Amino acid sequence: MSTGIRVTADAGRCVVSSLCVYRAPAVFDQDDDGHVTLLDPRPPVEHHEAVWRAARGCPTRAIQVEFEPS
Amino acid sequence: MSSSSTPVSYPFAWDPPLAVPDRWRDLRDRSLVEVQLPSGDTALLVTRYRDVRALFSDRRLSRNTARYPTSRISPNNDLFGDPEIDSDPPRYLDERAIVTRAFSARRLEALRPLVWQVAGELMDAMDAGPRPADLMEAFAFPLPIRIICHMLGVPPGDNDRFRALVDGFMSVTKMSAEDVERCRAGLWSYLDELIEAHRAAPGDDLISELIRVNTTDPNALSDYQLQHWVRTLLIAGYVTTASQIGTSMAVLLNQPHIVEELRQDFSLVPGAVEELLRFQLMGASLGSLRYALADIELSDGAVVPAGSTVMLSVESNMDDTVFENPFELDIRRTENHHMTFGSGIHYCAGAALARMELQVSTEGLLRRYPKLRLAVPKEELARPAGGFLAAFSAVPVDW
Numbered sequence: 001m002s003t004g005i006r007v008t009a010d011a012g013r014c015v016v017s018s019l020c021v022y023r024a025p026a027v028f029d030q031d032d033d034g035h036v037t038l039l040d041p042r043p044p045v046e047h048h049e050a051v052w053r054a055a056r057g058c059p060t061r062a063i064q065v066e067f068e069p070s
Numbered sequence: 071m072s073s074s075s076t077p078v079s080y081p082f083a084w085d086p087p088l089a090v091p092d093r094w095r096d097l098r099d100r101s102l103v104e105v106q107l108p109s110g111d112t113a114l115l116v117t118r119y120r121d122v123r124a125l126f127s128d129r130r131l132s133r134n135t136a137r138y139p140t141s142r143i144s145p146n147n148d149l150f151g152d153p154e155i156d157s158d159p160p161r162y163l164d165e166r167a168i169v170t171r172a173f174s175a176r177r178l179e180a181l182r183p184l185v186w187q188v189a190g191e192l193m194d195a196m197d198a199g200p201r202p203a204d205l206m207e208a209f210a211f212p213l214p215i216r217i218i219c220h221m222l223g224v225p226p227g228d229n230d231r232f233r234a235l236v237d238g239f240m241s242v243t244k245m246s247a248e249d250v251e252r253c254r255a256g257l258w259s260y261l262d263e264l265i266e267a268h269r270a271a272p273g274d275d276l277i278s279e280l281i282r283v284n285t286t287d288p289n290a291l292s293d294y295q296l297q298h299w300v301r302t303l304l305i306a307g308y309v310t311t312a313s314q315i316g317t318s319m320a321v322l323l324n325q326p327h328i329v330e331e332l333r334q335d336f337s338l339v340p341g342a343v344e345e346l347l348r349f350q351l352m353g354a355s356l357g358s359l360r361y362a363l364a365d366i367e368l369s370d371g372a373v374v375p376a377g378s379t380v381m382l383s384v385e386s387n388m389d390d391t392v393f394e395n396p397f398e399l400d401i402r403r404t405e406n407h408h409m410t411f412g413s414g415i416h417y418c419a420g421a422a423l424a425r426m427e428l429q430v431s432t433e434g435l436l437r438r439y440p441k442l443r444l445a446v447p448k449e450e451l452a453r454p455a456g457g458f459l460a461a462f463s464a465v466p467v468d469w
């Protein structure tokens with residue numbers, strides 16, 4: 001059994017650092033105000049490392065990642 | 071904190087010029103260190119990464135340093151706070167959100183070609199000028215100010231006048247107190263005129279956008295707040311970026327094997343820029359001054375007493391519990407969540423812009439000048455005494 005991840009991002013906490021968008025552009029995007037949006041809440045495994053790194057690096061911890069059995 | 075030792079003077083000296091201060095190494099032996107600021111006042115420096123990162127998001131620390139009896143950085147604290155402006159949540163976040171719109175990745179990437187163009191023009195002028203050239207004067211200062219001028223919608227014909235006023239006000243050049251004051255007054259009235267001009271004839275620049283938002287948004291900025299934000303962008307975004315461009319090139323040129331690696335593979339440049347930012351070559355923690363509204367306990371049990379002035383240490387970028395071999399410049403570091411742009415709700419609004427300017431500068435200079443080198447022995451690179459930003463006053467280069 002492989003494990004997937006589920007990503008959530010709280011635009012209300014986002015301070016528009018753009019860090020996650022540069023780190024994992026396949027998963028994170030920004031709305032017109034620059035606040036985080038999700039392109040893919042269940043990204044394939046090749047993006048997992050970048051997503052974890054984006055979550056660790058978010059200045060306001062606006063990104064949550066959890067494991068999800070698939 | 072009951073500390074019997076005398077406070078250490080801050081910022082720590084870089085001596086010799088390209089060597090990390092010895093103080094950076096043992097700083098984290100204690101979680102809280104009393105330091106003396108250039109004004110003579112003292113502050114508590116929070117030294118460990120874990121505490122620093124947590125405290126950047128702790129609402130018990132106020133950024134309203136001009137409203138509380140906070141220690142002063144310099145005898146004249148003008149650059150660092152305005153009692154008329156509330157810099158704490160919740161109000162501040164709405165204001166900040168109006169400004170940060172202009173700094174999303176998409177908006178900034180649209181500017182990247184312009185940054186390349188300006189860099190190219192500056193290098194053309196360097197080619198045509200005398201050698202050796204001073205990289206600070208020829209490249210590092212003009213690049214960020216021209217980009218800010220563009221963003222603010224300063225007409226190109228005003229660029230030189232504008233820069234002279236900003237340089238004078240920021241004391242980039244050595245000037246008497248009266249001349250600095252004259253530049254400050256001149257800059258403030260220039261900004262008034264600029265805002266009025268954009269009100270009369272809006273364009274697609276940041277000031278026009280702030281004005282536009284103002285007419286539609288119930289949370290509108292007052293004229294005073296609008297002025298304040300424009301000033302903040304200048305103060306926070308110009309000399310900082312210029313200093314980092316100049317000092318990081320000096321450090322790179324002093325490590326030719328890294329320069330060689332970058333020339334072989336320019337896709338390494340963003341990682342190198344990030345690592346040079348982690349080294350925080352030109353700065354100090356003066357930007358992260360806070361006032362403690364309550365007692366705050368650190369992870370080891372030490373307490374920041376209510377009423378004290380606190381700085382969140384950027385030297386925590388050298389915390390070996392977080393960064394492996396922290397004193398080694400490793401351009402391939404992947405887990406590089408340094409504190410150079412701060413953290414939490416005041417995270418540098420211009421960080422992505424600064425990164426882009428640094429990337430273009432580094433790649434542009436290395437591509438254009440295959441033999442770029444320091445034109446003086448590294449011991450002769452001088453940092454101005456008593457400056458807030460410990461950038462080199464000049465970085466002479468030849469090629």
Ligand code: HEM
Nearest residue numbers: 306307310311314357358410411412415416418419420424
């Ligand atoms: C290498 C260059 C730069 C460095 C090292 C730097 C560093 C910082 C730091 C540490 C803070 C946080 C201050 C605090 O916590 O109180 C900050 C805030 C800020 N920076 Fe930068 N900065 C740089 C470039 C820029 C640029 C290019 C701009 C814009 C043009 C900019 C605009 C701002 C603004 C507006 C703030 C205030 C944000 C807030 O209070 O919410 N900075 N910067």
Ligand code: SF4
Nearest residue numbers: 014015017018020058
């Ligand atoms: S890293 Fe965090 S603060 Fe930065 S854009 Fe992404 S969600 Fe927003």
